[in-house]
Amino acid sequence: MDKHLTAPFKKQLLEQRAGLLAQLASLRGGAVGRAEASAEHFGKPEDSRAQVATERELELALDAREMSELVAIDAALKRIEDDVYGQCIDCGVDIPGPRLHAAPEAPRCITCQDAHEHSHGTQASA
Secondary structure, three states, X not given: OOHHHHHHHHHHHHHHHHHHHHHHXXXXXXXXXXXXXXXXXXOOOOOOHXXXXXXXXXXXXXXXXXXXXXXXXHHHHHHHHOOOOOEOOOOOOEOOHHHHHHOOOOOOOHHHHHHHHHHHOOOOOO
């Protein structure tokens, strides 16, 4: 894909990346790490153990999801840098524009993504 065609996708990916980093920082309470944020969020004596465990699992799941999205965005930015953005990483065909507009981090065409999800038992959107 030509550089002038990838520019809007790069801009969108960079904006998504900045948003995710801000969201992660907010979940973690700013610049503190995950352990410190968890201790701060879940150290209230009035909370039941079940409530604390549920809230901790939810926060860690959200954190893992956002980190996974961040990795996908970084990989897409790398594909732009390597001049292979917009090509399926499995079969090499061009990923349709509407798919890239909906999910600019998408590494695969829909056919290969379906096969990937089926073989890995996941339901990823990209």
